[in-house]
Structure formats: structure tokens, C-alpha cells
Amino acid sequence: MFCVFSRETSWDAAGRIVAFSGDLDYTVTSAVEVLLDKMLAPDRSVVLDVSGVEFADSSGLRLLVWAAQESQERGVRLSLSAPGELLALLLSTSGVSELFDTYSTAEAALAASDPCARVG
Numbered sequence: 723m724f725c726v727f728s729r730e731t732s733w734d735a736a737g738r739i740v741a742f743s744g745d746l747d748y749t750v751t752s753a754v755e756v757l758l759d760k761m762l763a764p765d766r767s768v769v770l771d772v773s774g775v776e777f778a779d780s781s782g783l784r785l786l787v788w789a790a791q792e793s794q795e796r797g798v799r800l801s802l803s804a805p806g807e808l809l810a811l812l813l814s815t816s817g818v819s820e821l822f823d824t825y826s827t828a829e830a831a832l833a834a835s836d837p838c839a840r841v842g
Contacts, residue, residue, distance in 0.1 A: 737767040737832040739803075743774025746782030746809075758789050764797045767835035771828040773804035778812055786813070790821040799835045803828040 738761055746754070761768055770789070775782075786802075793800035801823040805813065813819040825831040 737769065737835060739769045739771055739828045739832065741771040741774065741828070744776060746772075746775050746778040746785065748779060748781040751781045751785045755785055755788065758785075759792070762789070762792050762796050762798045762800075767799040767801070767832060768793065769801050769803050769825075769828045769831040769835075771803045772809055773806065775806060775809050778809055783812055783816055783818070787818055787821065790818070799823075801825060801831040801835070803831045 740758070740761060742754075758768075770786070778786075790800055792798075803825045804827060805824060810819070810824075813822070823831070823834070825834065
């Protein structure tokens, strides 16, 4: 089973966290792509919290690569948070891990994208 949800962060109006749990496979990638397509708004930060992903197949990998490419084209800062061993290995062995800034938590990813946090 796969579940996806999103929430606006209260402390950073420019950012959104999308948390995934379960299997990121062919049974859900079309629906998730539609959801992400709506969330990838220019000049926003989107964090894909993949800490709950237990399995990903090639369609899940394709979805993540698509999201990275769309984000770059639209001027969206996309990052991953907390990929588990299996997903990290899939990204690494397929040669696409460099497409993503990766953080240990979703909050750390949003903080890294906050221009106010970097000033000083």
C-alpha cells in the first residue's frame, strides 16, 4: 500500500513538504506525478520526504527523475529528505543521486532553501 500527503509549513510559506510512505511503484506513480505536477510552482521549495518509502521500482525511479527535471525547468528547488538504504542505493547505482540535494530531515531541507537562514 502507498500513501502520499502534503502539508504547507507554517514557518516557511515558500516551502512544501510532500511525505511518502509505502511502495513507490508502478501502481501509484501516475497519480503521484499528477500531484507533484500541481505542487512544482516556480520560486518555491519542495521537499520530498521519502523516509517512509519501503520499496521503489523503476517507475518510482523514473518519477523522481521526472520531478528533478521538471523542478529544474520550472525554477523549483527540489530536495529529498531521509532516503532509506534501499532508495539511496537505487538512486546511487542508477547514477541519478546527483540530481538531488539530500538532507537527514525535511525540516533541514527547508531550512537550507530559506534565503533568510543563509544571511548573516
